[in-house]
Amino acid sequence: MDAKTGSISGGCPFTGDNDMRKLFGRTNRDWWPDSLDLGPLTQHGQTVDPMGEDYDYCEAFNALDYTSLKEDLKALMTDSQEWWPADYGHYGPFFIRMAWHAAGTYRTGDGRGGASSGQQRFAPLNSWPDNGNLDKARRLLWPIKKKYGKHISWADLFVLTGNMAIESMGGPVFGFGGGRKDVFEPETVYWGTEEEWVDEGVATRIIPDEGKALENPLAAIQMGLIYVNPEGPGGNPHDAEGMARDMRETFARMAMNDEETVALTAGGHAFGKCHGAKPADTFGKAPEGENLHTMGFGWLTDPEEIGKGHITTSGIEGAWTPNPTEWGNDYFRLLFKYEYELTESPAGAKQWTPIDPEEADMAPDARDPNKKVPTIMTTADMALKRDPEYRKISERFRDDQAALDDAFARAWFKLTHRDMGPKVRYLGPDVPSEDLIWQDPIPAGKEASPSAVADFKAKVLDSGLTVAELVRTAFASASTYRKSDHRGGANGAHIRFDEIKNWDVNDAAEIDKVLGKLDGLRGDMSMADAIVLAGAAAVEKAAKDGGFDIEVPVSTGRGDATEDQFDSESWEPLEPFADGFRNYLRTKATVKTEDMLIDRSDLLNLSVPEMTALLGGMRVLGAVSKHADHGDTIGVLTEKPGVLSNDFFVNLLDMGTAWEVVDESGDEEFVGRCRLKGEEKWRATRTDLVFGSNSQLRAVAEVYAEDGNEEKFARDFVKAWTKVMEADRFDLEYAKYHK
Structure with missing residues (x-):
């Protein structure tokens, strides 16, 4: 991994016991064996999606009263509810955490996780220790979700609410893109093989002394965490080097470099507080394992306590700044102004408290604004001061508010949009005009005429290139696509770049040979189109030689990415093992x-x-x-x-x-x-x-x-082949939504 860029090298993503659990991990039934099993109703292709095949979410989102929704969300921020009152009278920090944790599960190794389908509503995520009490945040949003119905997905609502929370407290926002369609069941994602959660004493996944590294494709340091253990590696607050190592590794695996890591940590902790008012054994089970009558709520305590305090989530107790509902630079100011001593929260968590703080630097009590309490830092926060590289960035942000504003806004936007794929998939009036390198920008292509396509195919078949060579090259280009984060694919012709061409799975010499021939035949056609059309020509010839006259459909109009638009390090995890x-x-x-x-x-x-x-x-x-x-x-x-x-x-x-x-x-x-x-x-x-x-x-x-069934097979192959070749044509799929 490159600590500066946040890139991780490829490697075997599959280590450990030789069974399916290693690939797909523990299931929800493993964690909660008594939970209701809907499996019998999803057999034989039966869908769990109640919206039906005719429902077009992108079309519905475009018809959304977006301005009114934002106004309702802003009003909600200070509409404190008796059943779950807002810290400091403002839900903004709570909703930032909800949005962050919805998006923060994304990992580069396989592109899974992230905010794009609203998975936080389902187990295991809805019951992870790190997501404690976010079930209440989602219920606070229910009246708004109910009001706008089909026009806003939960997935989009989580992210937009986080944006509005930041805006309502004076923070910087880079933009918002809608278009995340909800799913209605847990997705199959490998979250790890551990049989205990982080709050049950599970050790960190990185133990250098034992030669234990964080396995791919995982990104979180412990089961049930989004990122790292805030108390320190394995709960050890004195392991400063290990804390920085864990942060650097896990944030890199979530596509963040050092500057983005510092900006996100400081920006997020400019708001709100940690909750550790009582020991964890004083509250009940997580939502997925609670009693029926709790109606999906978890982590419950004595009903008389609800409304007086949110008891415990992380176990750490206190706010980071004296102004927990206002954007500013108090976080860095306090981090460097004071020396900190190790203390314990009422819940027994390790945390750091400033020595002899001035009263002006103390925080208001979350329930009593007339009461002052000391601010805190976690061991993860202290890493921004202890680690030399993090410290350089932190000192720069301390001294340059504008730099912090810009870095946080961009990092937050990346965090909450990283798994959406190409920018063309973003909808709504707040989509930023700037093209960002992590969006894999591709220039618009030019559609080829039917006669040009036919002429090109004929030349390809007369070029001396074999069916196998053409098929291998086209597949090498298109099969980089992954539906998890919509990256890769044939559009852009990234196979031209050495970093992709030289993957071990590819034959670089053969690809050079094929691309060299195609380049001389394509005229003004993009190389991306030429590669796919050449593969189609080869498949059509192979089908004809087998006795079947089958046309392979190809949409043209792909563009060719330039070197400046290609972030080679971010493509490393796409290399197949x-x-x-x-x-x-x-x-x-x-x-x-x-x-x-x-x-x-x-x-x-x-x-x-x-x-x-x-x-x-x-x-x-x-x-x-x-x-x-x-x-x-x-x-x-x-x-x-x-x-x-x-x-x-x-x-x-x-x-x-x-x-x-x-x-x-x-x-x-x-x-x-x-x-x-x-x-x-x-x-x-x-x-x-x-x-x-x-x-x-x-x-x-x-x-x-x-x-x-010989012809059936040939036609089914062509359909599957075409699906892979066309998987990334979002420029065509989304054109109607941008008119």
């Missing part, structure tokens, strides 16, 4: 190779039939990785590679073939031998054989192997 579609595995991992295929298929937004058809087609087209340890023909179960046929499934399921492990492969490579004569017929990997061994995948594979 395994790509089952190209039969690629960097090295043997502790998670099964076929499990990694499922994970990659999920990121490509593929269904089981789409995954199956796409893989089978890639095999018979010979489009396997040349860099795989298995060689460049393994899994190509056909005598006529380059022809789009169902041979992969026919030969995989052939009862005349017996499969056995190749000894030196460690159960990654297999040889298929004739049952009668014993001679070798095929070589395959775990990724290939799972389509014959897994009962559900075999059922789909049998459909594609059946006599009479």
